[in-house]
Amino acid sequence: MDSERRLPRISPREFRDFEVQLDLDGLTLIGKLGNISEEGLCFVGEDDLLSDELNHDILGTILWAKGTQRMFFEGKVMWVQTTKIRGVECYLAGLQFSEKIKLTDSMLARVLEI
DSSP, X not given: OOOOOSSOOBOOGGGXXXXXXXXXXXXXXXXXXXXXXXXXXXXXXXXXXXXXXXXXXXXXXXXXXXXXXXXXXXXXEEEEEEEEETTEEEEEEEEEESSOOOOOHHHHHHHHTO
């Protein structure tokens, strides 16, 4: 996978309406979308379950608010870290897609709202 981005990384607050579901050997981990590019995304969760999944393959789904759309992806967990967001401890994970994805018009439109 080449490291040149076609588009800038997207990270507006408007992604709070998106949910990310990850499949961990039959366990579904649910979190929020922190940011996204055509090469990967940042998963924001409440549990530290991804620490043991570094460099492991993962299946996931991005769900739009109210389930109006969904996008499936495959990738790997590249990094994990803990941070506080608005005073609440959160667990972040960087996921790299196996293949670049095409971002939808609604995702791209959110960048223009900034």
